[in-house]
Amino acid sequence: MKEFSWSARKNLSSFETPGHHESGGGRRLDLSIHRPISGHPIWDPKWECTERKAIRSVQLERLRWTVEYAYNRVPVYRSKMRSAGVMPSDIRCLEDVALLPFTTKCDFRDNYPFGMFAIPPKELVRIHSSSGTTGKPTVVGYTRKDLDTWVELVARMVSAAGVRQEDVAQISFGYGMFTGGFGLHYGLERVGATVVPVSSGNTDRQLMFMADFGSSVFVSTPSYAAHIAEEAKKRGLIIGKDIKLRWGLFGAEPWTEGMRRRIQCELGLSATDNYGMSELCGPGFSGECEVGKDGMHISEDLFLWEVLDPVTGKPVLEGEVGELVATPLWKEALPVLRYRTRDLTAVTTQPCICGRTTARMCRVKGRTDDMLIIRGVNVFPTQIEHILMETEGTSPHYLLVVTREAALDTLEVWVEISEKHFVESRSRLSKMTELQASLVKKIHSVLGVSVKVKLVEPQTLERSQGKAKRVLDKRNLE
């Protein structure tokens, strides 16, 4: 778990990065003004720019409230805490959170639908649920106050991403039980943006509204944004003329810096990452600021975060990669103690150039349960994506196929060649096999495992409308 270290602290002189030029569109950043940087308002400076000491004292007060509230109102927590031998009064400092038992997705399933709730279902004002692809869905609910806090969280997040009152925000997250669509919707409305709730899918309609309404904000998964860029190009839409996007808010699946560069370049916008999950409320847990683009700011007055070794459950050192474990400090309908997100990340408390003092988590490196073990080596799909992004000649669309041949795991990386590469190499077979060989070599040097690379025709791997499917594990089927 040591392959990641927090990127070198950015200073103002290194601020004009290529990423910023791509997204610039004529915006000039006035570096002479001290933080917060002019023209980059902060939605809630009271909580986003507080001294860390003050945040910690609020966290402790709210943690004690949450633990007591959960213990008194939710039998599941009461019995879990009793078996762990801990009482609400044992929480005397923030570090005491380690005494509390974890909550997992399994707890939600076992207590489907309302067993984890602290209030009777009739007092809820909204219910959401996560997809139930691997069993019973996870049900979450909100009181009116919960909804209001959630909307504030999203408002902070979208403001940090650059969204202003004058923006037109096209949301292509699915509406419905998924928290993504409604979460972004109300947060963007609170900021005052003009919300276009297109929902997911129907690329033709997405592009039509994007051009006709002059959408300046696009909310989607990163893989869908890559798809939209491709389709816009195919239809001859000109970026900057027909498509006038300025801000891209991407979340709900892991992605890489390379993918960010590509999306920014192809859609002419400034792309930020954001993070959340329905068990914690939905989107709004954390989001990047467009100024720093160096980690997602966690709203720490409302969430307590821990980064733990996924195997031992012990905290890792600050800046090291581990599993994110989070405790919301505000929820009335559905209090959650130490939720194991299964997402791998690293958190830093170093201040950000944007002026916010909140801790930042790096983009999700993978999931503890997405991790592929190939001949004993841990492989995260994002590591391979990173290599593909850095390599000329391939597209951002790939599929990892795992098979077992004679008791030996084999990893095949299927990747689409780029049409540009095919034409530029004058369709020579030798150039194609060279590309194949160089990918095999690069992947081996990074992962330490031999893979097979299969080049496939452009546009043939399945495009996702939501979360991209990157792994096809055939080992269980054989």
Added chain:
Amino acid sequence: MPVMELSVFLDNTAGRLCEVARRLGENHINIRGFSVADTADFGILRLLVNNPDKASAVLRQARFTVHEGPVVLARVYDRPGGFAAALEGFAKKGVNIDYSYGAVCSIIAFGVEQIETAEAILRDEGIQLVSEEELEQL
């Protein structure tokens, strides 16, 4: 006077080559020469056709990946040493040949594993097979 050749990147899956030929046939485009260079996973199909612009448009429409480029087309003598005569010149001047194939000929060789099955399929389609003796006399 180079001639326009179309190159198509193809997944090495059953029916993919057929798909190209069918699309061209449906659009009244005649294939005048072709070759397939392949690896285990993918192949590159090279085509000489009577209407390259239209063929390219038809294939792109069907979402194939197409590259258009010039090739030199030459008529060599159909006798022993005929091909060598053309190659000698290239060798002397140090011109490297990336690839080469025969064109304008409706006799096609298929490399398949099941020879007899393939022959039976072609016979059923009413396609004439060519024997070694016939090849000699052509």
